[in-house]
Amino acid sequence: MSSQKPTIILSHGLAHAPACYEPLATALRAAGFEYIAPRHPSLGAGVINATMDREVAALRSAMQPALDAGKEIILLAHSYGGLVAAPAAQGYTLSERQAVEGSNSGGIKAVVYMTAFAASQKGDYPLDAVFKCGKDFPAGMVRLEVDGKLTDNIVVTGTPEEKAAFQFVFYNDLEAAQVDTIVPLLESMGLGAALEPTTVVPADLKCTQAYIFCEKDNAMPPAVAEGYVNATPGMKVFRLDSGHAPFVSRVGEVVKILEDLARE
Numbered sequence: 001m002s003s004q005k006p007t008i009i010l011s012h013g014l015a016h017a018p019a020c021y022e023p024l025a026t027a028l029r030a031a032g033f034e035y036i037a038p039r040h041p042s043l044g045a046g047v048i049n050a051t052m053d054r055e056v057a058a059l060r061s062a063m064q065p066a067l068d069a070g071k072e073i074i075l076l077a078h079s080y081g082g083l084v085a086a087p088a089a090q091g092y093t094l095s096e097r098q099a100v101e102g103s104n105s106g107g108i109k110a111v112v113y114m115t116a117f118a119a120s121q122k123g124d125y126p127l128d129a130v131f132k133c134g135k136d137f138p139a140g141m142v143r144l145e146v147d148g149k150l151t152d153n154i155v156v157t158g159t160p161e162e163k164a165a166f167q168f169v170f171y172n173d174l175e176a177a178q179v180d181t182i183v184p185l186l187e188s189m190g191l192g193a194a195l196e197p198t199t200v201v202p203a204d205l206k207c208t209q210a211y212i213f214c215e216k217d218n219a220m221p222p223a224v225a226e227g228y229v230n231a232t233p234g235m236k237v238f239r240l241d242s243g244h245a246p247f248v249s250r251v252g253e254v255v256k257i258l259e260d261l262a263r264e
Contacts, residue, residue, distance in 0.1 A: 006072040006109050006262050009063055010037040011088070013079030013116075014194075015156055015186045017043060021078075024247035027255050033262075034071075038062035040084065042190035048144065048151040050190030052087065052199075059088040063108075067092070072109040074258060079219065079244065080194060082116030083126055087200040093207040110208040110261050113228070114254070115220045115244055118211065119198040120231030127194050129224045135195065144188065152192035158184075169218045173243040182248060202232040210236040210261060212246065212254070219244040236261075 008028055012018055018025075018037035028035045041058050042050035066073050072094060077085035094107030119126040131138035137152070142162075144153035156162070163183050171179045202209050211229050214220065229235050238257050242250045 004071065005031075005033050006074045007034040007036060007066040008074050008076055008258060009059075009066070010035070011059055011075060011077040011081030011085040012037065012040065012043075013081050014191070015043075015154065015189050016078065017185050017187045019185045020182050020245075021247045023251050024254060027251045028258070031255055031259065033258070034066070036062055036066070040081075040189070042193060043187055045155075045188045046144065046153065047188070047190040048146065048153050048192070050152060050192035052084070052193040052196050055084045055193045056088045059084055060092065063088075063092065067097070067106040069106060070104050071106045073107065074261060075108055075111045076114060076258070077111065077116045077118075078114045078247065079116050082113045082118045083194055083198075085111055085113070085116070086118065086202055086205065089205050089207065090200050093205060095206050108207050110210060110264075111202070111205060112210045112212065112258065112261065113202070114212045114246065115214040115217050115225070115242075116211075117194075117220075118202050118228035118232070120201055120203075120228055122198050122201055124198050125195065126198055129227070130219075130221060135197075137191070137195065141191075151190075152195065153188055153190045156186045156188045170244040171248075172218055173216050173241075173249050174245060178248055182245070202228070202235065208236070208261065208264060209234070210238060210257070212257060213237065213239045214242040214244060214246055215239060216241065216243045 041054045089108050097105040097107035125135040142155045143150045240250045
């Protein structure tokens, strides 16, 4: 085990720009972690035709400086970010890289799924587990229309009705002031990568993996999360009394989980 703390690299959730995670970022840096929060290429108004290949390439690019410096990495995936984290981690774990490049090589020490998608079977359409939509686009999401055709871009409209929906689904345990802070930070985002069939599952990865259950989460059904864990032998489990945003409501507990994993 390295005496240096691992670098924490975030794979953010749908519509959740890196700025949404600033309470956790501040606490991690105060605890001595280097913290990096890249944007998925799919994030942003007007971004369409998102692909998993581009998402994975961008996350690996963000990891590269730490890898080149011989550092250990904990990949922290929130929500949608779990779909990107697993394929991005394959071949980049500490054991795999050290087997090829020597003992001083950096690599991914652990992948942590923070109330995240963690597809359990190759070939499945990952959104179906939550939305029961098969390979189709989930119903009820506002999609950007271009030249009379619907695209894969989920539009953040900023309406009071949307804010109320976000508060119920994502932020049901946050105080009003916290909701008022985070909602304006949300951005539209292309969902195309999540409509592709699963090619890598957590059970394929050669590193420590952990799942953070959020017991009050209205976005990630507990039964679905339990299925992810059951499909991944040896996955560690942590439980928080939280909604979908423990990076705001349970910052200290998330930091402790990461510190415990860093010490292993």
